Amino acid sequence: MLARSVTRRELLAGCLGLAGSHACGQSGNQGTQPGAGGEQAGPSRVVVARDPALRSGAGVDSARLVALLDRAMQAFFEADKPVEAWRKVVRPGEVVGLKVNCLAGKGASTHSALVEAICERLQQAGIRARDILVWDRLSDDLESAGFRIQTGRDRVRVMGNDLLGYEDELSTWGSAGSLLAKALTRECNAVINLPVLKDHGITGVTLALKNLFGAVHNPNKYHPNAGDPYIADVYMLPPIRQKVRLAICDAIAGQYEGGPSYMPQWSWPFNGLLVARDPVALDRVGWQIIEDERARRGMKPLREAGREPRWIARAARYGIGTDDPRRIRRIEV
Amino acid sequence: MNGASSRRAFLKSALAMPCLPALAAEDARFIVEARYWEKLPHRRIKCTLCPRECVIDDRERGYCGVRENRGGVYYTLVHSRVCAANIDPIEKKPFFHVLPGTLSFSIATAGCNVNCKMCQNWDISQVRPEQVRSMYMPPREVAALARQNRCATVSYTYTEPVIFYEYMVDTAEAARAAGVRNVVVTGGYITPEPLRELCTRVDAVKVDLKAFSEKFYREVVNGELKPVLQTLVTLRKLGTWSEIVYLVIPTLNDSDQQLRELARWVKAELGPDVPLHFTRFHPQYLLKNLPVTPLKTLERAKAIADAEGLQYVYLGNVPGHPAENTHCPKCRRILIEREGFFIRALHLKQGRCPGCRQAIPGVWG
Ligand code: SF4
Numbered sequence: 001m002l003a004r005s006v007t008r009r010e011l012l013a014g015c016l017g018l019a020g021s022h023a024c025g026q027s028g029n030q031g032t033q034p035g036a037g038g039e040q041a042g043p044s045r046v047v048v049a050r051d052p053a054l055r056s057g058a059g060v061d062s063a064r065l066v067a068l069l070d071r072a073m074q075a076f077f078e079a080d081k082p083v084e085a086w087r088k089v090v091r092p093g094e095v096v097g098l099k100v101n102c103l104a105g106k107g108a109s110t111h112s113a114l115v116e117a118i119c120e121r122l123q124q125a126g127i128r129a130r131d132i133l134v135w136d137r138l139s140d141d142l143e144s145a146g147f148r149i150q151t152g153r154d155r156v157r158v159m160g161n162d163l164l165g166y167e168d169e170l171s172t173w174g175s176a177g178s179l180l181a182k183a184l185t186r187e188c189n190a191v192i193n194l195p196v197l198k199d200h201g202i203t204g205v206t207l208a209l210k211n212l213f214g215a216v217h218n219p220n221k222y223h224p225n226a227g228d229p230y231i232a233d234v235y236m237l238p239p240i241r242q243k244v245r246l247a248i249c250d251a252i253a254g255q256y257e258g259g260p261s262y263m264p265q266w267s268w269p270f271n272g273l274l275v276a277r278d279p280v281a282l283d284r285v286g287w288q289i290i291e292d293e294r295a296r297r298g299m300k301p302l303r304e305a306g307r308e309p310r311w312i313a314r315a316a317r318y319g320i321g322t323d324d325p326r327r328i329r330r331i332e333v
Numbered sequence: 334m335n336g337a338s339s340r341r342a343f344l345k346s347a348l349a350m351p352c353l354p355a356l357a358a359e360d361a362r363f364i365v366e367a368r369y370w371e372k373l374p375h376r377r378i379k380c381t382l383c384p385r386e387c388v389i390d391d392r393e394r395g396y397c398g399v400r401e402n403r404g405g406v407y408y409t410l411v412h413s414r415v416c417a418a419n420i421d422p423i424e425k426k427p428f429f430h431v432l433p434g435t436l437s438f439s440i441a442t443a444g445c446n447v448n449c450k451m452c453q454n455w456d457i458s459q460v461r462p463e464q465v466r467s468m469y470m471p472p473r474e475v476a477a478l479a480r481q482n483r484c485a486t487v488s489y490t491y492t493e494p495v496i497f498y499e500y501m502v503d504t505a506e507a508a509r510a511a512g513v514r515n516v517v518v519t520g521g522y523i524t525p526e527p528l529r530e531l532c533t534r535v536d537a538v539k540v541d542l543k544a545f546s547e548k549f550y551r552e553v554v555n556g557e558l559k560p561v562l563q564t565l566v567t568l569r570k571l572g573t574w575s576e577i578v579y580l581v582i583p584t585l586n587d588s589d590q591q592l593r594e595l596a597r598w599v600k601a602e603l604g605p606d607v608p609l610h611f612t613r614f615h616p617q618y619l620l621k622n623l624p625v626t627p628l629k630t631l632e633r634a635k636a637i638a639d640a641e642g643l644q645y646v647y648l649g650n651v652p653g654h655p656a657e658n659t660h661c662p663k664c665r666r667i668l669i670e671r672e673g674f675f676i677r678a679l680h681l682k683q684g685r686c687p688g689c690r691q692a693i694p695g696v697w698g
Pocket residue numbers: 380381382383384385386387394395396397398400445446495496
């Protein structure tokens with residue numbers, strides 16, 4: 001096991017430091033000031049929330065999904081009510097981007113029902129509908145995953161970078177040199193990262209860190225060497241580090257092989273959500289879940305398959321978060 | 334094509350067109366089934382056009398960003414999708430032994446199969462086709478425009494023509510049929526089979542040899558040296574005229590040892606008569622922390638290559654320098670006098686030195 005589960009008592013004790021971290025602007029820094037960087041104060045927590053009855057027939061039971069989201073958020077933020085949890089992420093008046101992952105069409109993309117549930121909770125926390133932007137690389141990808149493109153400013157907007165455009169000036173960090181999506185730089189004050197739990201044929205897995213490839217104009221340049229160091233370097237670009245506040249990984253269905261495209265033969269019902277502020281810890285836990293499923297099905301570990309996601313360790317070395325299992329609290333709810 | 338640029342306005346426009354705030358919608362005219370790829374299980378494909386040999390999932394693109402897997406079939410997205418077109422002197426490429434003093438109709442599409450930290454055209458080479466303004470310019474139109482504008486050649490240049498291979502070979506055929514020749518400006522990162530096919534359609538190839546070190550290729554270019562050397566050897570074997578450009582970057586590829594190894598390799602594998610251009614680096618893109626190459630570094634590079642026995646060693650990006658001129662290797666007479674991209678005097682007669690009648694290799698008429 002990568003990360004141990006904790007008891008409710010440990011959870012309560014471990015969460016006390018978080019109460020003051022309202023709208024923390026820095027991933028992986030629970031309990032520090034908004035916008036602060038560097039070492040995190042305590043262990044990184046990753047909530048793994050599951051509901052075996054989440055699916056109904058071929059679809060997802062939306063009411064149960066809302067309940068699961070609430071359970072996950074309340075556990076992560078130690079809140080009695082969902083709205084209290086969301087108020088620790090966003091402030092009224094902010095513009096909030098929801099970075100979904102829709103490359104794989106229906107089946108292995110962020111579920112629109114999850115996005116709807118988040119939009120509802122954000123509005124209850126004081127964010128106006130018009131100040132929510134659901135965004136990914138391409139409008140076509142959004143549509144093929146079941147979203148309707150909405151550009152009007154009177155409601156939740158749903159758009160790809162192809163409509164919103166990119167900055168003209170390069171942003172650089174390490175090996176990364178990219179034009180950033182205006183969705184990130186100009187439209188939003190805060191971003192909630194909504195990746196999917198899945199395998200990736202080149203980079204091993206694609207989870208929270210890699211989902212921000214959708215914020216740069218040239219993700220195709222960042223896949224050599226199984227994504228190392230590129231995935232970590234892209235995440236270090238300042239607007240990404242400053243604005244991404246939370247990751248909620250859609251693990252309703254996971255895919256343990258054949259990603260990033262949707263391959264139904266390698267998809268399994270995990271019926272869950274993963275919630276963390278620390279994208280590195282989330283990726284470490286998500287990676288382990290995928291490895292566990294591969295092992296259960298008699299498949300080689302990703303290391304032996306030649307695509308161990310070494311970029312997770314690199315992101316930890318950069319201080320984005322932690323990949324050390326002793327410093328990750330996996331909280332099962 | 335996106336929008337309303339007229340041909341004239343387009344041809345007047347500068348080389349690099351900036352990213353537009355709103356990006357172009359898909360246009361089916363640009364999308365043609367690609368060449369050189371293999372089907373793999375589960376709708377995956379493997380592209381075999383360049384040594385990167387990307388394995389690509391359905392709905393994904395290769396490293397170059399201009400070729401896409403759609404349902405297990407690989408497509409180029411840049412056929413006839415021109416993002417830069419200019420009429421340049423052929424010396425600008427630079428070709429110094431190809432039709433001196435003529436004009437070349439020069440085109441590019443978006444994309445590249447490497448990512449050089451010193452790229453001067455990164456705003457068109459390191460983007461996807463939908464991220465730059467482009468226009469529809471099918472092969473026959475390129476050929477016609479080249480003729481109308483009295484261009485002796487069409488140049489495939491600015492970005493990396495290997496990644497618009499299908500468009501390049503179709504255009505080269507159309508240009509030849511119209512009596513216009515074809516020259517390619519490339520990093521040489523291509524697999525042997527498409528290279529051999531390309532050589533049947535083009536007249537000259539200029540290869541940017543970016544360093545003589547695998548480390549440099551790995552760290553600065555994001556590619557490999559070995560396939561580029563292989564390309565140079567193949568070009569020589571096939572008899573396709575080629576010239577080499579080596580951008581000299583302070584501290585990264587300018588050591589005496591590296592320059593000497595380069596010159597020795599060129600002489601041994603390609604011959605002493607392959608033109609080698611040492612050009613001056615200017616800081617840009619991701620390499621802004623290094624100075625402009627000092628003139629004395631360029632002169633040192635030339636002295637090393639001369640001493641190793643290369644016969645046509647030039648300096649570039651230093652307008653007015655005597656090392657822009659072509660000399661007869663036998664009697665040292667000046668055969669072509671240049672200033673920057675322009676010819677001041679052409680003394681060469683039917684490819685020979687007018688003094689000692691020494692044949693000078695190249696494409697002269
Ligand atoms: S041409 Fe493009 S897709 Fe093909 S192998 Fe090279 S970089 Fe990859």
